[in-house]
Each structure stands twice: as structure tokens, then as C-alpha cells.
Amino acid sequence: MSHAATQQQPATTTPPQRRSPVAAMLRRAGLRLVYLLGLPVALILVWWWASASSGLYYLPAPDVIATTFGEVWFSERFAQDALPSIGRLLAGFALAAVLGVGVGIALGLSRSLRALTEPVLEFLRAIPPPVLVPLLILLVGVTTSMKLLVIVSGCIWPILLNTVEGVRAVDPVLSDTCRCYGVRGPRRLVTLVLRSASPQIMAGLRQALSIAIILMVISEMFASSSGLGFTIVQFQRSFAIPEMWSGIVLLGLLGFTLSVLFQLVERRVLGWYLGLRAATKGE
Amino acid sequence: MLDVSAMQKIYQGEGRSVEAVRDLTFRLDEGELACLVGPSGCGKTTLLKCVAGLLQPTSGRVSLAGRPVTGPPPDMAVVFQEYGRSLFPWLTVQGNIELPLKQKKLPKQQRRELIDEALAAVSLSEFAKSYPWQLSGGMQQRVAIARAIAYQPRVLLMDEPFAAVDAQTRADLEDLIRSLWKRFQMTILFVTHDIDEAVYLGQRVLVLSSSPTVIQDDIPVDLPDERDQLTTRGAGRFTELRAKVYEEIQNAKRGPVSAQKL
Amino acid sequence: MLDVSAMQKIYQGEGRSVEAVRDLTFRLDEGELACLVGPSGCGKTTLLKCVAGLLQPTSGRVSLAGRPVTGPPPDMAVVFQEYGRSLFPWLTVQGNIELPLKQKKLPKQQRRELIDEALAAVSLSEFAKSYPWQLSGGMQQRVAIARAIAYQPRVLLMDEPFAAVDAQTRADLEDLIRSLWKRFQMTILFVTHDIDEAVYLGQRVLVLSSSPTVIQDDIPVDLPDERDQLTTRGAGRFTELRAKVYEEIQNAKRGPVSAQKL
Amino acid sequence: MTKSAATPAAPAAADRRKTSRRSAARPRRVATPTKLVNAVLGLIGIVLFLGLWEAVPRLGLVQARYLPPASEVLTELAARMATPTFWTALLDTLLGWGLGLGIAFLAAVILGFLIGSVPALRALTSSTVEFLRPIPSVALIPLAVLLWATDIRSTLLLVVYAAFWQIYIQVLYGVADIDPVAEQTARSFGMGKLARMRHITWPSALPYVLTGLRLGAAVALILAITSQLIIGTPGLGKEIAVAQASGAPAVVYALIIATGALGVIVNVGVRALERRVLHWHTSVRGEAAV
Amino acid sequence: GSSDSGDSGGDGQAEGELTEVTVGLIPIVDVAPVYLGQEQGYFEDHGLKLNIENASGGAAIVPGVVSGNFEFGFSNITSLLIGRQEDLPLKVVSNGVTSTGEQGADFGGIVVPEGSPVTDASGLAGKKVAVNTLQNIGDTTVRNSVRVAGGDPDEIKFVELPFPEMPAALENGQVDGAWLVEPFLSQSLNNGATEVASNFVDASPSLSVAQYFTSEQLANEDPELVESFRTAMHESMAYADANPEDVRRVLTNYTEIDQNLIEQIRLPHFPPEVNRESVQTIADLMVEDGLVDSQPDLEALYYE
């Protein structure tokens, strides 16, 4: 039997209607740019109009914000306030990811463990950070680990919930296959449970990433004297409104950057999943 | 009715591309029943999906009733090779069959009748309220068949639809398909691995070569139109045709070189 | 070796329960190759899963090598009816075959050899690096078979493993299974719908009645041990056995009433 | 799927005979003992948690005047629950929460399905979405106060903004997670985009949507409380703010317990919903006794 | 709130035609006069019906007043000065609270935990000191106290911590000192902390710490309403200053402070008029500490 996985022969396979590859590439890049910037530009215009027509002190025009942004963040403040915050944010996120996935797998695999802990977890989940922070200060003190804990305490939930649901939904045929071939323990966790729950885990991680940013801000609203969140709150309290908005814009840009990075990771981790989906569409 | 000409399909994967089908050309007239056989992995499913408008051929043309196929044409039903995954787990057996009928906007009464009839035809009447995952493999496959026939399509594409059922059920279903075909004058393209089945069912047997795929042979089945599991399969002509198809498949498996002899 | 006695299995669903298997008793000696046939939905898969320790029978006993089966016993391989879903979509073909071997803690070199050998046996050597979803149905099924044989199990359970492959490949795979069986003295329980296949492959053919299921008949296959697609299938005794199995299945389908005559 | 051996004792042989295919179809809805077991386990979990809480201040790990033991807090809560103010505050909180969650859920589901199933729309919006998502609701407080002061709309703005993203992202991932074979089946039967969305995409995305609902419900509650806490719109959060400003930790924690309890109740509700609408899904049916 | 009509407000208005005004307050001891004035009917006498909204701080109150959602608000003087400096149209209409002027008996003070080596404010240099908000009245006056006591104010390490968390942080050694106000000051002292300075008193013998304010817009559009509020507020302040027991009593109505603690806490003074000299002092301190770039225009702040 011959199974020629024939390599593509350019002469026969390139559809004739396609234009030169450079032009196509340029067009694709242009399209991507439009996709990337189209809506933001439109929204900025709307904002402009709104701020101009309302004349509200709390809604400065985009150009004011942009100038302020340059003044405020293109300075040593970025290194002093923003970078340590981003560091804490990433550390907190990583910690939450490890904890969330770990605990999530345990809970997803064991029904009784889940029944045992679910009410307590749901209880904790419903507690707002502004009342949780005092408790953490009491228990942990005014330290960096307190801030990390605040971040973890908020962004662990989407990871945890999604992991639990992903693990519960493992295909029974695959699970049976593993059992038959004696695939157990860590190998089963890695090859079956984690992988098959990974689409849902990634959904959770993506949620958690932006929540981590939010909680970074919240963690610095209390017991702090520096940091990105602290700076924004400080601007807000001292009525430096364009500066406050510039901080919010920075948060947005941070979120956007992290999500682009996340997408790269996701494309690797979920390569099989995306491929599978594309394959059945015949691409 | 169905016109496939110079169809080629290349799967573009990450870094590698697979030419599943190289060059297929054939015609099916309205109301014809053709069987498609060929070695495993030769591109039968690919062809079927292109005909169904679910995949776009890389080059070449597929047209149905004179119109080029760009998306699934109306009044077509497909029984997928992955029968299990083509049933919706959130619907009962009955719900699965009913969904396309609802889509067709049939009144409730008529839907009910069609469902009952289809379920009876595949002997699953008692399982109308079960969920697909409560059924055995063969039963799931029969649900998929029931869904297709209840839809009363004008074009019916079936991808190894009897692979998971026992010999007796298979024979019954073969007769069912033939009787429906006659009753509704459907155009049927039927993929199978069973040579006997191909000869018994079809008016023509299309033999595909192994990959890169071309049409190896197109064998008309000149058996009488009234067929019967015992007499037809016992007939001498049946055995001859069977042997011929068998031989072509053997040739096909020897690969595209022999195919080029055509 | 394998001892199933008075096995009953009731599926408890939401609000309803289905008695899939009523009362099964049979023995398989070490190194035996038995084929299991029976109407669609009669409980073959259920029985196989109970033997594999994946399901707990509602009552009765299943024991393997003298020990009651409570979980999947070591050194057992299963080819599932849902072959497509039993392959890990995130592993390549090679990775799928390798996974159980890794679990067996085989050294890398040996794993590689086993994989190559198994892939060659199912003629998929060129697809080692492909993902299962890049393969056709029949190819996926062959990967599942390759995984089972590379594992070199002592007990091999196969649930309609050749349903999705063409006649020629099927014949090749049948011979492959028989040769492996002889080489490694495995105990094989083989579910099939193809009566010819059951007779050609097995030393015994177990016929199950339709649901609620009991053993309808247990037919020893007294064909010579050296079998060959042409001569064996041509032998008169083959045809007789074939007819006998066919008849029993017909009886089986007539339902449990006739089964109770046993 | 195969774990549980919770099948009832084998019925008597005579009964067994009757369990033919026909009688098998007879519905037999029983209050599964697993449900009871789960509830008991959950209670045990809560008791353990309260025990821990009781122990920490009693053992002097933290001073009881800052973290009062659970018993004291519960007593305080009981006392509060006898007052109408508590219930008005609770109702106010529930109103803000329910309305906000409802709006966020509807908007997220509709937009999520629309944008998730049109790749061009998704590409067009994704940069904006990723930009907006990490903006904390609390940063919007001045804006909310500016617009509506302590009106419930302030609360709603914050609640909707925060809960929307959580549900929206879940819906996007859910929409992407349809079985392609199911999708193709529907397409082959000539089902249009809308019909597919209703009959195929919606049920396949449901597990994600429900997780989104659970996430969103908690976040909505958190934001409802927080906005009351900071802006002073009426509700439990405002009561917490008063108690905090008065240095009365027992009251603060009593109100926190009330908040947490709301979270638990909401979860029980969503879980019940899940058992109804996802009974077909592997995650739920895998847990039914086999 | 609604205050559209120009004919509202003013003295001697007929009963039943009360104008509703919304006042944004913080649920702390300082605002007791408003509740007392309400009880005594001063606001009704001037045709006002108060609608009190409790926010947690200026972040929520100032935008409310600026946008006209609140007619009046309560804020400390530093925030008002900063806001004015940022061109927010704020107008002070009445004094809010004033320090007692007695060292060691003011309603706010700097405390150190039990057993701390720090004995006076100068010892705080190089220590970690908690204030509720940075760059506000807390840290400027604490710096001033340290400066006055001969320490180096730049060496203080300020930590931002909400008042309610401070007693615990002090006791657990997470901070070396804290600036506290009532009721947390008394609470902390009860738990063994020592008071090392009264920062408000150090800044001025009679420091106007917080004020009631409105927006310039309302002040221009409806001066009668503002005048009525101011008069009623003055009456309330005078009453509160004269009746400390009533102040303690009214605290049980709108706070959750423990009854025993209420008896102990040190009440602030409630003089109706702002001590402008003390405000100037605060403004100077703010300039010195860099909270504002230039000397704030005090005259613009007051409603005349």
C-alpha cells in the first residue's frame, strides 16, 4: 500500500488566481492593522466628542490624556512604580495559575473533595477584596506577600473553576483508554487530565490575567506607598484627573500587551486543539 | 445532477500539506445510486465532504443540479463516518431526528410521523426518548441513518453508514435504503468498504485509487432493479461483478502507477 | 484464564435503568482466541468493558487468571469501538502508541522499535508524525490497533476493530492478529459483526442473544490452525460453520424467548 | 463514569426478569443518595472552616479583638438578622446584584455569541476588549458618582462592567469549543447561522456559559458590595463601611458572613441549574451512578 | 437631590415646603453636628430636608458635589485645597471639625506601640508610620510634629493603612507608629499604645481640620440655599460644641462604635467658623512638603 503524504508541489498547487506573495502579505498585514486599530480609533473619536461636548472636568479629552501620559509615564516613575507592580502582578498570576490548576485538578477528580470544599470556597469567593485586605493585613502583615495574596485571592477563581469543569469533562473514552493501558498517576495527569482540560484552563487563565491587573491596583490601594495602583489612586485622590486617566490607559495597554503574549503561549499550548478545529474545516 | 470535475483537495497542515485527492471527475444523474469504494485513506470522506459543500476543493469544480457547490445545498442529508460525534448529546434520539425537520418547518404532526417511521425502519422505536450516549455504537449509527432518512432529502450522502451494525441489520438497512431510493427518487452517493454491499446496492460502483487519488474505475452494475438479499447475491452476475470490483481495488491499492494506465 | 459467570449489567440512568446484559457465563482458556458476535445493542461492548474492568457488573463475577476483576488488569490492551475518540488528539500517532509503552517503562530504543514495527504492520509508517485528526477514519482505527499490538499485551480485547477499513486491509489485519496471537500466545476476545471474520479468526465463536442478553451459543471452530484467506474461506467446513453462526444469530435476533430454550 | 458502585442492592430475581426493555423505560426519579451525601460533606466543610476560624483567635494566633472568633461573629449576625435594617440592606444588595448580573449576562451572552461566531468581528474587537478588560471597576467610581451619585445606577455601572467581561470571555471560548463534526452535521442539514447558534452552539457552549455565570455572579456580588462600601449606595456594603469606620470588627465580619452566605446560596442555585440543563454533558452525567 | 428653584431656602420659610438637599458625609465622629442639627430641627427651620449619603471618602464625595448630585459634602481641608488647586470649583461653606488644641487630649494623635523606645515625635524619624492616606493632612501634620520636635521629617517611612487596620498593625509590630483619629485612637490607647504627639495641635492651636463645602456653580445659582445650609450648619455646630453628651449619644445612631468606647473618646471642637490662620498653616505645610506646586489661593476657597 502506498501512502504518499505528497509534499506540495508549488507548480500544481498554488491556485492561479492568487496574486504575488508579497502583495498578499502586505494586504494581510494591512488588514490586521485595520482590525487592530479600527475600533480603538473609532472609540477614541467618540471619547473626544463626548469629552468636548460635555466639558466635564472628569472627562478630559484624549489629546490631554495622551500628553499627560507622556509626561507621567515616560519618566523614572515607570521604573519606580510600574515595574515593581508588574513584577508582583506576574508573580501573583503565576502563583494563582499553579495553585488554581493544582487545586482545580484535585477537586475535579474527586467528587467528595469537591462536595466537601465547595461551600467554603464559594463563601470565600464572594468576599470583596476591600474587606478581605484588612483580614490579610491582620494575618500576613503589610508586606509584599500580602499584595501577592490579594492578587492570588482574586484571580485564582476563574482558573480554579475552569479547571474543575475542564477536568470533570474529560472524555470518558480517553479516560478508559488510560485506565486500560495502566496509565496512572502523574503521567495520567499530564497526558490526559491537563491536556484535555487545557482549552478550558486557558479560558480561565485568560480571565485571570486581567483580573490580576485589577487586583494589583486594589492591593496597592491599601497599605502601600508606591506602585502603579497606588499612583493611580493617588492621582484620583488629589484630583489629578488626566493623570489618573493616563494611569488607566497604562493599565489597558498592559492588559493588551499581556494578552498578546498570552495568545502566543496559548497558540503553542493549544496547538493541537486549534489544528483539530481548523482541520475539520478543511484548511 | 452531480458533477465533479478535475477536483483536487490538498490539506494544508502546519508545515506539511497532504494531497488527499488529486484529480476526480465523474457525473451522477438525478436519481442515481452510486457506491464509492476505495482503500482506506484514499479520500472518500474528503470527496463526500466536498460534494456536501462542507469543504472547498483546492481546485476543480463540484456542481449540483447545475449550480456550483459553495456551501451545503438544500435538501441534502449526510450520514457521517463519525456517527457518534455527529449526534447531538444534548438531544434525545427523537430530538436529534426532529431537529432538521424543525428546520424544514414541518408541522408537528408530520414530524412525529416521520420520526416514528424512521425509528421503526431502523428498529429503534423504543429508544426514542434515550440519549445518544445511552446507546451502543450500532444503535447510534442507526439513529444517524434514521435522521437522514426522516429528512427525505433529494441527495443523500452516506459515509460507511453500516460499519457498526451486525450482518442481519446491515442487510435490512440495505434493503431499506434501496426501497427509500426507489420511493423518493433520491440521488445517493454511498461510501462502503464492503464490496458485496457496493454491488448489491448500487447502480454503479466507483472505485477510487489509493492516494494521490484518481478514479480507478467506474463499473456499471447491470443487475436487475428488483434485488433481494438471497437471489441477487446468489446470482452469477453478482459474483462476476464482485470479482471485478475486487480486482480493481487490488489494482487501486497497487497505487497511482497502475491508475495511470487508465 | 478468563472466567465470566452469571454476569448481569444494568445501566442506571437518570430515572430509568436498562438491563444490558442479563446472564452471561463462559470461560476462556489461556491463549484462546474467541470471537463474540451478536445483534447490534446486545451488550458486546458492555461485556468487554466488564472484562476489562472498566465497568462493574451489577451482579455476577468476572475473574481473570483466578483473580476477580475490579479494575483494569495489567498487561491488557483494548481497542475501543469508538476508535476515533480513544486516540489522544494532542499526541501524534507515534505519541499515542508510545504512551502505554512509556507507562510500561520500556527503554527508548525498544519503544522506538515497537512503534516502528506496529506502524509498519498497519501500513502507517509514513504517518508517525501526524496527528490523529489528520487521518481518515480507517487510518485512525489502525492507529488504535497499532497501539494495542505494540503494547504486546497478554490479554487483548478488540471491539469491532476493523469496522472502518476496506476489505483488503481487513484481510491483512486479520492475518496480522492471528500471527501475533500465535507468536505471543495472547488471550484474545474479539467482537465483530462479520460472520466470516468471526469464523476465520476464532477458535470459538460466542453468539450473544439480543437484549436482555444471554449466551445464545458457543460454537467451536474446528478449522485447521494454519489459516489462509483463500483456502480457508474456500473450505467446505468454513461455509458450514458460517451458516451455523448465521443461523444462531438469526435465532438470537428473534429475541430472548428463543434464547430461553437454551 | 465507572467509579461509583452506588447501585442499589440487586433486585430480587423475579423483579429482575421484569426489567425488560419495555419496563426499563419507566421513569424512576429518585432523590439520589449522592445528593444527600454531597450536602452533608458540604456541611462538614463549613463546620471545619468555622472551627478553624474559632480556633485561630482562641489560640491567640491573632488577637480576638481584631479577628473575633466565629461564635462571636455568628451571634452578632443573629442579632443583626433580627433587625429590619439588615434585611433592607440585604434586599438593596440583592437588587443591585441581580439587576447588574442580569444585564451583564444578557449583554455578554448576546455579544459573545455574535462576536464569537463572526471571525472578522472578533478580530476587530479583540484589541479593544483586551484593553478594556483590565481596567478596574473601582477606577470608574468617580465617573459613576459623577453621573449618578449614590443612585443604584452607580452600582449597576460597576457591577455590569466587572461581571460582563467574565461572562463574555467564557462565552467566546465556549463558542469556539463546538465539536466540528456536530457543526458540520448541522450545516449539512441546511441549518442557517442563527439556527446553528440556537441549536448547536448554545448547548455546546453551555458549560462555559455556566462557569461564566458562576464567575460573574460572585464578581457582581463583590462589586455590588464594594460600590456600596465606597460610594455609599445603600446595602450591606454601606453597613460594612459604617462598621469599619467605627472599629467594630465583629459587625464587619458578621456582614461578611452574610455576603459569603449569599455567594454560597447563589452557587447552589447555579449548580442546580447546571444539573438541569447539562444533564447530558460528560461532566454531569459522569457523576450519575452508573 | 433637587434644588432647581431660586425661591427656595432662606430664613422663615413656610413649613411643608422643605427643599431636599443631599449631603455626602463619612460615617465618623466628626459629622455628629449634622445629625444633631437634624434632630434639633435646625435644617427644617431653614427650609431644608437633609438627605444624608454615607461615602467612604473624598473620592466619592467630591465628584458628587462637583457634578451637582450632592449639594454639600464633607472633606478635610487638605483635599479641598488640592482640589481647588486642580481647578475644581469647590467652595467651603462651613467649618466641620477643629482640633481641641490641648496636647495629649486631641481627637487625633500619633501613637507608638507598647514598649516602643520612641518617646516623642522626633523619635519617629527613620521609623515606619501609618497614615490613612499619603500626601494628605495626616502625613503633612505628622512631618510637622517631627520637625517641631527636632527630628528629620524626611526620614519617616510612611505607610498607607486605613484607620481601622492601624491598631492591629501597631500591636503586631507591622508599623512603628501610627497617626490615629477617634475612635481608633482611644481603642489603641486602651490596648496599651502610647501617644507621643498631637499632630493637629502641633500644627496650630486651633486647627480647622475639615469643612463642609459646595460647588461654585450652586453657590452662584442658588446663594439662598447655600446660605440657609450655612446658617443651619452653624447652629448645629454651636449646639454640638455646647452639648458633648448629645454628641456621644447621637453617635449610637449612625455609627457602630462600642458603647464603652463612645464614653471614652475625645471629642473634637465644633466652632462654626473656619480658623483661616490655621488653614494658611496647612497650606504652607503643603507647599513645604510638595503636595502642591504653588501657594493655594485661599480666598477662592471660601464662600462669602
Ligand SMILES: Nc1ncnc2c1ncn2[C@@H]1O[C@H](COP(=O)(O)OP(=O)(O)OP(=O)(O)O)[C@@H](O)[C@H]1O
Ligand atoms: N484534516 C486533515 N489534515 C490533513 N490531512 C488529512 C485531513 N483529513 C484527511 N486527511 C488525509 O487525507 C487523506 C484522505 O482522507 P479521507 O478521510 O478522505 O479518507 P477515506 O477515504 O475516507 O478513508 P477511510 O476509508 O479510512 O475513512 C488521508 O490520507 C488523510 O491522511
Ligand SMILES: Nc1ncnc2c1ncn2[C@@H]1O[C@H](COP(=O)(O)OP(=O)(O)OP(=O)(O)O)[C@@H](O)[C@H]1O
Ligand atoms: N451508558 C449507558 N446508559 C444506558 N444504557 C446503555 C449505556 N450504554 C449502553 N447501554 C445500553 O446497553 C445495551 C448494550 O449496549 P452495548 O454497547 O454493550 O451494545 P453492543 O453489543 O456493543 O452493540 P453494538 O454492536 O451496536 O456496538 C444497549 O441497549 C444500550 O442501549
Ligand SMILES: [Mg+2]
Ligand atoms: Mg472516511
Ligand SMILES: [Mg+2]
Ligand atoms: Mg458495541
